Amino acid sequence: MLTSDFDYHLPPELIASQPLADRAASRMMVVRREAGTIEHRSFRDIGKFISSEDGDMLVLNDTRVVPARYFTNAGHEVLRLHMYTPTKWRCMVRPGKKFRVGHTVPIGEVTGKVVEILEENGDRLIEFDGVVDEGRHGHLALPHYMGRDDQPADRERYQTVFARADAEGSIAAPTAGLHFTPEVLQTLPHAFVTLHVGVGTFQPVKVENIADHVMHSEVYEVSDATAQAVQKARRVIPVGTTAMRTLETVARDHEGRVVAASGSTDIFISPGHQFRVAGGLLTNFHLPKSTLIMLVSAFAGKDLIMQAYKAAIREKYRFFSYGDCMLIV
Template identity: 85%
Template sequence: MLTSDFDYHLPPELIASEPLAERSASRMMVLHRKEGRIEHRMFREIGEYISREAGDMLVLNDTRVVPARYFTNQGYEVLRLNPLTPTRWRCMVKPGKKFRLGHTVPIGEATGTVVEIMEDNGDRIIEFDRVVDESKHGHLALPHYMGRDDQPADRERYQTVFARSEGSIAAPTAGLHFTPDVLAPLPHTFVTLHVGVGTFQPVKVENIADHKMHSEVYEVSEATAQAVQTAKRVIPVGTTALRTLETVARDHGKVIATQGSTDIFIHPGFDFRVAGGLLTNFHLPKSTLIMLVSAFAGKELVMQAYEEAIRERYRFFSYGDCMLIV
């Protein structure tokens, strides 16, 4: 299949650059796979589709977004991909010519030095003489399509209410709709997958089979493994939770307690072993995420649903509305 098969035209005013005043006030498109039927509901009505008595189990990603975007004292950009230690970071930098080997990188009171340049992708290893003050100099790396820098309010709103384990650059956005009151009565459990910068990377190849996915670390607890094994229908909340579960089932035959890293690329033709439903946001054209959703619900139905979402003026992307696929 071609990357262009997953393209669609989105009017720019439908991109949600700000969150709604209330998390659970989002709209929710419900996609019924077997009947090819579409419903228009509100997210707060999700309890009508999830039943403890029927053996349903929501699986959410409890990763916590960390401030990963920094600016040097000269205004150059540093995106921390991985803190190898508190003072040794693997980073993407901009502009690259200002971060040559041996160049100093001052951020506030801390002074870093470029000690290594990765040959495969140009990432820099920067060693600092002290810990950089994250609370003073760190920014959330909001997606580029929001067209704005992070604001203080994003520290709370670009974070799920159940976020626990620090390590993500981007939020698992399907979880942003939940409030404690909405989540509490629903059967649920958690996995952890730390969302990396690759979630923002476009697919640059013409044939999707040639695309190489980024790798992200995950963890599944014993309690979660038991909850998933005994559930009659597992409904991942977001593509990150789904990718975690399907990776573990692929590698071990079923969902067990484990940890590791995954670069699984789910596109049409994939054999799902775990997911029986999916809650997800509306994704960018030609992205690996819309390919994953198309694999789960069928490309033709998904593209039809996106056309209808545009007609009905749904809000798209990270701070936008959601789709429940059953």
């Protein structure tokens, strides 16, 4: 299939650049795969579609988003991709000519030095002479399509209410989870996996044939308690593409079963994928020609998803990270 097969035109005014005041106030499109039908509901109706009595189990990603974007004292940009130690980072930088080997990288009172340029993609290894003050100098790396810098309110709102304090590591939020409040979540059967969302979630598919796309790698963990909950469930509904990728990775690597596991995954789910775990999916609306809309199309069928996206545009749903959601059953 071609990348252009997953393109659509989105009026820019439908991009949600700000969150709703109430997390659970989002609209929810319900797409039924077998019937091929589309319903327009509210996210607060989710309990009408998920039932512990029927053996349903939501699986959410409890990763915590970290302030990964920094600016040097000269205004140059550093995006921390991985922190090997508190003073040694792997980063994307801009502009690259200001980050040659040996160049200094002053952030606040701390000074770093570029010690290596990685050949495969130009990432920099930077070593600092002290710990950068994250609270003062760190910013959330909000997606570019929001068209704005992060604001103080994003520190709480661009984070799920169930993000674990000891599971820091994501550059971007697992956005399907942003709709849940503690009150909604406690009424639903659920378990957690962890997948740290990397910068690859922002990167476009640049190849013409999707089979040629090289997927980014992300670190995941599935606990024994979650593995057991998933094994006992009659229907597993991942919340978000990150939870879906985690479960499908583990099942692929363990003869179709979800077991306690950890590692990294570069699984690319596109039409033709044989799903081993997921019986439903809660997800937001995704960018045209992205790996995420390809995953959703693999699960529900490309024609039905494209029909659903046309309906969402017609009905003026809010799109992307702070937007509305879609429940596929």
